[in-house]
Amino acid sequence: xxxPAPRITATAIGAAMxxxxxxxxxxxxxxxxxxEPATAAVSPATATPAxxxxxxxxxxxxxxxxxxxxxxxxxxxxxxxxxxxREGGAEPRDVALDGKAAQVALAPEGRVxxxxxxxxxxxxxxxxEKSSITVDGEARSALFLADGNLAVGLANGRILVVDASxxxxxxxxxxxxxxxxxxxxxxxxxxxxxxTSLTEVEVDDDSLGMALRAGEGATQLVTxxxxxxLVTDTGGDELLVFTTDPLLMRQRFPVPxxxxxxxxxxxxxxxxxxxxxxxxxxxxxxxxxxxxEKSRFGTVRQPNSVxxxxxxxxLLVGSASGDGxxxxxxxxx
Numbered sequence: 001x002x003x004p005a006p007r008i009t010a011t012a013i014g015a016a017m018x019x020x021x022x023x024x025x026x027x028x029x030x031x032x033x034x035x036e037p038a039t040a041a042v043s044p045a046t047a048t049p050a051x052x053x054x055x056x057x058x059x060x061x062x063x064x065x066x067x068x069x070x071x072x073x074x075x076x077x078x079x080x081x082x083x084x085x086r087e088g089g090a091e092p093r094d095v096a097l098d099g100k101a102a103q104v105a106l107a108p109e110g111r112v113x114x115x116x117x118x119x120x121x122x123x124x125x126x127x128x129e130k131s132s133i134t135v136d137g138e139a140r141s142a143l144f145l146a147d148g149n150l151a152v153g154l155a156n157g158r159i160l161v162v163d164a165s166x167x168x169x170x171x172x173x174x175x176x177x178x179x180x181x182x183x184x185x186x187x188x189x190x191x192x193x194x195x196t197s198l199t200e201v202e203v204d205d206d207s208l209g210m211a212l213r214a215g216e217g218a219t220q221l222v223t224x225x226x227x228x229x230l231v232t233d234t235g236g237d238e239l240l241v242f243t244t245d246p247l248l249m250r251q252r253f254p255v256p257x258x259x260x261x262x263x264x265x266x267x268x269x270x271x272x273x274x275x276x277x278x279x280x281x282x283x284x285x286x287x288x289x290x291x292x293e294k295s296r297f298g299t300v301r302q303p304n305s306v307x308x309x310x311x312x313x314x315l316l317v318g319s320a321s322g323d324g325x326x327x328x329x330x331x332x333x
Contacts, residue, residue: 032157034176037193038217038235040276041258043302043321049279050297051315051328056083056092060318060325062103063307068110070311071125074318074325075104075114082114084125087312095128097121102140103180113150115139120152133166141181145188145203153178153190159201172201174208180220184227187244191221191231198231200247210247215240222271224264228286230271232259239273241286253291255282261306261317267332270294272315274303281306281317281328300326 062075074083074092079101085092099116107113107122114121119132120142133150137160141153149169150162157175160168176194181201183189188201196218200209217235224230228250231240239259241251257277264271270283271291281303283295302321308330309316315328 032176032195034194035196035217037177037179038196038219038233040219040234040260040302040304040320043276043279046279046301046323047298049300049317049326051326053300053324053326055324057322059320059322060305061101061320063305063316063318064104064106064112065307065309065311065316066106066110066112066125067310069126071110072307072309072316072325073104073112073123073125075101079114079116082112082123084123084128087309093128095123095130098130098132105141105143107144113142113144115142115152120150133162135160135162135168140177140179141190143181143183145183146186151181151188151201151203153181157192159190161203170203170206172203172206172208175199182221182223182229184223184229184244189229189242189244189247191218193217193219196233196235198229198242198247200244212242212247212249214242215252219260220262222262222264224269224271225266230262230264230286232262232273234258234260234276239271239284239291241291251286251289251291253284260304263306263308263315265308265310265315265330267308267310267313268330272306272308274299274306274317276302276304279303281315295330297328300324 058076064073070087072085082095083092101114101116105113117138122131138155152160159172161170163169175192178190179193180191198214199211202209215233215236219234221231229242239253259273260276261274274281279299284291299317300319300323303317304320305318317326
């Protein structure tokens, strides 16, 4: 069996992968060359998962841990419900959403953002109270910028910047879809699954900047405190590491069997990647320039989402097949 060797990109290699995104903001997503977005592998039946498993009686679509309130936000039932669970695994608060959310993302002041068709729903993780910002289109991603404005990525490849009054102050087009947004040291970047690319977004100029191909089928991203963007290339079986200003791919490392979910543990400086093809989650140290595997655990079936409860030092893995929420205690490192 062939064992893939670690691969690290140099600046020259990254430059060779540049896409022509700088002038593409006049195009619609339908005019671009695209691929069918990658998806998680269909997981096999699993052995006994590590740690403990809480049966929630529903599938889990996405996870986020809010350190401000010590709450785990669990997007479930095809993105239609949000479960808010405090520390200790008590019965979660069940919030019915006003649509089908594409993902759940943290926001300041103990809130989470839930982009969906026609709106971005905002939920207070302590009380479950809902509010919404209306958008013209199917929202796939959202985050607050440093100035308090909301950046919203749409399924049609446009990025809207919405001010405090709810008005759209800027519209940036040119991508095929905006499936995830990342903010690192003030720089906004967009992940496009249909082009499997990561692109700088020049908010002040209402335009796109540099873009890099993100493997063969990028799906998820997370940022870390060091200004890195960590991307799972599910189609190409790799973990990709980018930095911005300028946009560069710093590392790429083989992770066989369809890596999908990704999370970062600020306590231990480890990135955790779920492997959907084998029901495992792997922790990597990426501080040396070459990812080094530090831990590996068996998971619940279809481990499509992962987050870290930094208050208790627990790795949380969600089953998209309804097999529950897994908790794995982690060493302090």
